[in-house]
Amino acid sequence: SFSKYDKTVLLPRKRFIYHYNNMRWARGRHETYLCFVVKRRIGPDTLSFDFGHLRNRTGCHVELLFLRYLGALCPGLWGYGETKLTYSITWFCSWSPCADCSSKLAQFLRQTPNLRLRIFVSRLYFCDREDGLEREGLRMLKRAGVHITVMSYKDFFYCWQTFVACNQSRFKPWAELHRNSVRLARKLNRILQPCETEDLRDAFKLLGL
């Protein structure tokens, strides 16, 4: 239930820096953090509705934990007719989702068209193999309408201001932040480019075959 996480507690500075560091060899990050902002859409306007952060639990990746809390975070998401509300969620995750989470998220989002999701990630989780399931998972999310982006300086800066107990201290970027972000963004772009077989599938679909 909602009370299981304390949304009033901000992330300690060191924890944020350690877990969101986008270094190439992120040794020992055996946890994943997810900072989120929930916005309710009313007509053309969006209103910030809630924010906070979550950490994975043993046996439950943080994305699926978030889905568990979704009903409490977005009242009216599953209403009928007039009572059905539209939400936009932006989350910032220290790792990109695994194949299983991507698949479950994509499936969930297809069933919930009144929910928009934007995902920022600090690092790419198991995305080295060309034919890896994690890569395909990210493409599935894209096809389900999710915008996935690698976090850049402005995103880390925003998270620092929003989710971290920064006590008005300014965000100090670590060495290589920008370089790593650019490298990972290029890698993600290559991953998200539809592969040849998908192009063919789309072409067949257009032709009605």
Next chain:
DNA sequence: ATTTTCAAT
């Protein structure tokens, strides 16, 4: 050149 990864002890 190679290193890690929502742990497993």
